[in-house]
Amino acid sequence: MTTSAIYNRLPGAGVGTNKARFAQIFKRMQRHFEHDYNFVPLTFDLSYEADSLKRHMNAHKGKKTYILKPHNGAEGCGILLVQQYKQIPAHTFAQGYIAQEYLSNPLLLDGKKFDLRIYVMVTQIGSYPEKQPVAFIADEGLVRLCTEDYARPDASNLHNLLSHLTNFSLNKLSDKFVNSEDLDAYNIEQSSKRPLSTVLNQLKEEQEVDTDFLFDQISEACEKSLLAMQPYSLIEQEFQFGGRWNERKGDCFQILGFDIFIDSNLKVWVLEINDHPSLNILLCKEGPTSLLKFPSEVDKFIKTKVVGDAIKLMRKKKFRQDRTQLPEHGCWRRILPSGEEEDYQTFAKAKYLYERLLNRKGVRNMTLTCFGKLCKTKTLKAKITRV
Numbered sequence: 001m002t003t004s005a006i007y008n009r010l011p012g013a014g015v016g017t018n019k020a021r022f023a024q025i026f027k028r029m030q031r032h033f034e035h036d037y038n039f040v041p042l043t044f045d046l047s048y049e050a051d052s053l054k055r056h057m058n059a060h061k062g063k064k065t066y067i068l069k070p071h072n073g074a075e076g077c078g079i080l081l082v083q084q085y086k087q088i089p090a091h092t093f094a095q096g097y098i099a100q101e102y103l104s105n106p107l108l109l110d111g112k113k114f115d116l117r118i119y120v121m122v123t124q125i126g127s128y129p130e131k132q133p134v135a136f137i138a139d140e141g142l143v144r145l146c147t148e149d150y151a152r153p154d155a156s157n158l159h160n161l162l163s164h165l166t167n168f169s170l171n172k173l174s175d176k177f178v179n180s181e182d183l184d185a186y187n188i189e190q191s192s193k194r195p196l197s198t199v200l201n202q203l204k205e206e207q208e209v210d211t212d213f214l215f216d217q218i219s220e221a222c223e224k225s226l227l228a229m230q231p232y233s234l235i236e237q238e239f240q241f242g243g244r245w246n247e248r249k250g251d252c253f254q255i256l257g258f259d260i261f262i263d264s265n266l267k268v269w270v271l272e273i274n275d276h277p278s279l280n281i282l283l284c285k286e287g288p289t290s291l292l293k294f295p296s297e298v299d300k301f302i303k304t305k306v307v308g309d310a311i312k313l314m315r316k317k318k319f320r321q322d323r324t325q326l327p328e329h330g331c332w333r334r335i336l337p338s339g340e341e342e343d344y345q346t347f348a349k350a351k352y353l354y355e356r357l358l359n360r361k362g363v364r365n366m367t368l369t370c371f372g373k374l375c376k377t378k379t380l381k382a383k384i385t386r387v
Helices: 019-032 050-060 196-207 211-241 297-314 346-358 368-376 378-386
Strands: 043-045 066-070 080-082 097-101 112-124 134-138 142-145 193-195 254-262 268-274 282-286 291-295 332-336
Touching: 019 043, 019 097, 019 211, 019 268, 043 050, 112 196, 112 211, 112 297, 134 211, 134 297, 142 196, 142 297, 193 196, 193 297, 196 211, 211 254, 211 268, 211 332, 211 346, 254 297, 291 297, 297 332
Parallel strands: none
Antiparallel strands: 043 097, 066 080, 066 097, 112 134, 112 142, 112 254, 134 332, 142 193, 254 268, 282 291
């Protein structure tokens, strides 16, 4: 790393992007903060929670739907929908899959299911209590719509993935996929991919949704997600740098992609987090002899803004040493520190107290199991609240 360089990767920032790890982290937070961390669907890791999943599915007797995803899957590859335990393919138990409860009451747009890709930039993971985590949320994002009208899942339509999955990589293959060739308001509102600002305006005008409150919910869910991942990010960072992260040169940041679902009650859910969200602005189309590539005006509008403003933010020398003093820049608005993160830093406090007890910096030799047990100790819990 050179002194003046800016790197678009922040070691440790992507610890929650593996779907199994994501579920594990949030289950732990839900045990401590049941009502504050209720924005992630119930998830089972088939590698070791198959029996729990079976009991859960049998208790609901096929009335609930579950979406099966590979731990490190992307672009909709390997995704399946099931309603009964016997429908789960044998290979998913050995190849690393999670089963996530399918949210069957989506807020609809033009009769179709949709989700949001929200961009969050992390510039500092932070280490309690010396440094605070620093993160920004973009006020522009990407909305992806299914190409088939939504119908509540049942045995007759589980196979119709274009009605249930919003993944662009799947829906772009449909002859019903609509690409906006310009940024004309009418054309964008008919497109299968739309800017977040366009959709928020549609929801406000057509369904009278309080979009300011909705975006505040989204920001809060992203903020709490980053706080949940913080101690694990620190452990990963210390492991990669041998405890010498503070001796690095250069400046790091990372843009994460949060996949957000909104249900018919206007509740916000975090489905997963991506540490390599697509920043591609090209669409591929079959030509006479080969694939033709041409810019997607919607992607170009969103992603050049997100990336361009991120680079400009990182280049502001005045705030380079302390971005906690930078409230916003361009499309980016700071969400951490917010002044409310203290209540959710139970694990960060436990890590800090552990280091003080051992008079040693870094927890590279402590396993996650030991770390979890440490946080559950009654006497330690009392001390943590006073740290």
